[in-house]
Amino acid sequence: MNRDILQRIDAFAYRNRLAEVMQAPVVTIEAGAPLTAAATLMAQKRIGALAVLDGKGRAIGLVTDRDIAHQAADPQNLAQPVGGVMQQDVATLPPDAFIFEALTDLRRHHTRHLIVADRASGAAIGIVSMSALLRLRAEDALLLAADAEEAPDAQSLKEVVAALPRLAKSLLAEGVPPRQIAGALAAVIRDVYARVAVLAESLMLAREGAAPAHWCFLVLGSAGRGETLLAADQDHALVHDGYEDDYPWFEKFGLHCSAILDQIGIPFCRGDVMASNRECRHNLDGWRKRIGLWVASDDDIALLNADIFFDFRPAHGEMKLAAELRAIAAEIGRQPLFLKRLAASIGQIEPQLGLFGGMKTRGGRLNLKRGGLLPIVSGARVLALSLGSMALETEARWEAARMAGRVSADDLVRIADAHDMALRLMLTQQLADIEKGRMPGPEVEVKRLLDFDQERLKDGLRIASVIDLIVRHALV
Template identity: 80%
Template sequence: MNHEILQRIDAFAYRNRLAEVMRAPVSTIDARAPLTAAAALMAEKRIGALAIVDADQRPLGLITDRDIAHQAAMPESLGQPVHQAMAQDVATLPPDAFIFEALTELRRHQTRHLVVTDRATGAAIGIVSMSALLKLRADDALLLSTDAEEAPDAQSLKDVVATLPRLAKSLMAEGVPPRQVAGAIAAVIRDVYARVAQLAEALTLQSHGPAPAKWCFLVLGSAGRGESLLAADQDHALVHDGSEDDYPWFEKLGLHCSAILDQIGIPYCRGDVMASNRECRHNLAGWKKRIGLWVASDDEVALLNADIFFDFRPVYGEMKLAADLRALASEIGKQRTFLKRLASSIGQIEPQLNFFGGMKTKAGRVNVKRGALLPIVSGARVLALSLGVTALETEARWEAARKAGRVRPDDLVRIADCHDMALRLMLAQQLADIEKGRAPGQYVEVKRLLDFDQERLKSGLKIAAVIDLIVRYALD
């Protein structure tokens, strides 16, 4: 790994998202139009690419100035329709993806243009180009994702994971907001998961031959939401389109994935929420049954599994399977009795303030994850499910609830402030612990906080302690 480049990582690529830099609306052309018409339209609009979309505005292909230039070597071919020369393997990302993710995706597809698509509908809403992104001086941001993507073995991936604290420290020093630092960490972790799935696939192919069905590897929990800190363990699952609910091939794949992740520094999940666990591998029918059981149960473990699962995000394999699973899960997850049980479970999270308003501490530390992050994240998830919102990020989920009139604006301000503060304090504490050779965790040492931060933390813990009431009121 090039540590000199890492020292000068440009925070812009980790701070800014595609929605801020994309060109919109997308310029399109009919697939039946001749290449000469595409060239004329590009010249008129002074752009380098046109999208070809279906009736629902979902991208089917992309034609670029380079594609036309290649055809110009044979002038007679310029009269052929666009669909014969367009690229059908279109790189796409949602508008909330970070710029460095776009750079990685462009490199992966070996193309210079990427279509920005609506996360819910898949409709094209913008376009970005490699040249435009590089003008924003974001090329160094490729470093960790590229290292993960090209890692030849587990040791190389372990080096990437070991570098995450340095990335977090660099971004925080640049003044990047804590939610975006957590998002950057999560994005790199997802790239790591994707490469792990590839390495595991190669091992499984060697011992068991080709996969019996198409499949998709899913990351769950904080990495799925885009809110990872520096003490994450494994949370992953698998969906496939086989006629049977499970196959020995997928069991072997899951075991390899879990083992490699543990080897590179992402430890086994204590709750066994991993694709190596039979309960985390299903076809769509199996997942429908599994989610249905969670929804019908008031068991604490079932609710916890449902909580983690609903934040899933695909990282490798047949992405359409994940889209189908999302539609299925969102529909089942709307059941009112289930949502009320989830809301009630938030109230069972142990508050971190005592009767007199002081912070509960253990060895001088307060559990900020339990006292602040868990209620805020869980509350946002319940509200998103009730509204049918597909957003995974906690901030976006709360904002959707505000727009729907489910949450008062003044409450949302306090919740957002608590969320930012909790992430900032936990990241700072984890970095301090790592520097001292101590394992990072979810506790924050109270005495290292300024008086102002202590009072702000107490205020945050107060609003977090009533999240369940806010969510219950929103559901009524």
């Protein structure tokens, strides 16, 4: 563990996203062009890499100045086509990924360039380089993610998880917006999940041999959505491409993952939404059937499971399987009756304001997750499913709804303010509780809030209480 990182956090890498720093548009070259043409184009553009795209604009290769330099020892080699020397394992991230995620991916792929690709289509929209990112002062911020990526054992991962509150406190002191802090925490947690999968797989390889099929370990819930605070429990699943819907290997793998996560400080899911649970492990056909059952059911538990599942994001393994599962989920999840049931379930969330405008507290605390955050998050998910949007973050989902004319700009401003307020107050309370040795949770101590914050909180709870009406109107 890099002990001094938390004393030297540079918030830039956690605050800024690739869309803000990428070079766009991507400069491209045909796979059949000679290396001499690639070298000339790089010199003209003063860049160090060119992308090779397929017919749909997706990156299938990358040729760099170093690739050309390695061939220049024999001038005859420079006549060969780009496709013969290009790197085919191209690292890609969406434009809303944080800079420190890019730095981690560049290290993981042992490369100096990364393609920024549209999340839905996979089309290349920009490119970033290691040298450019380092010039932008990322410095020590990536080290926490690197600690997770390179952790040799559970104890090392436990230290990473234990460092998250101090990371959050540092970013909050830097003035980083709460949504971006939650996104940074979620990104580190996803790196932790990825490393847990690696450690679990190594145990399986030693005791059971190789997996019977290709697989992908998925993180669900707030970490998948990119909005983790400091009281998250486990939410994960697994998809594979085996002929059978499940195999004993995957059951044992899931049990290892759950046990390691609990050991390092991410407790077992109280709802058993974990890959150790048979219901959370399927091949693609199995997941199609499982999602179909959720969609067809009006059972509250089925709706809750669907809610958690639709926020999944790949953590480790065969990423193509996660993309195929996302397409299946988006297709089935657009059924109008299912969306209406999801919207109606938002209205069943108990409001945290009383009849005369007073806040409903218990022991002086108000459950801000239930009364404020949950309706906003759930409403955004319903609207994203209705639009076929691939966005996972709540902010991006609401914005997609506004762009589609489903939500007014005025409502969006109020919702965004309530979302920010809920995240900030919950995060601040969790940090205060941790410092006092208390387990962090979703409740906020109302009396410690300034009068201004109490009034803003009431405004946020009011808009949260009518989210179901806004969503139902948008679905008409």
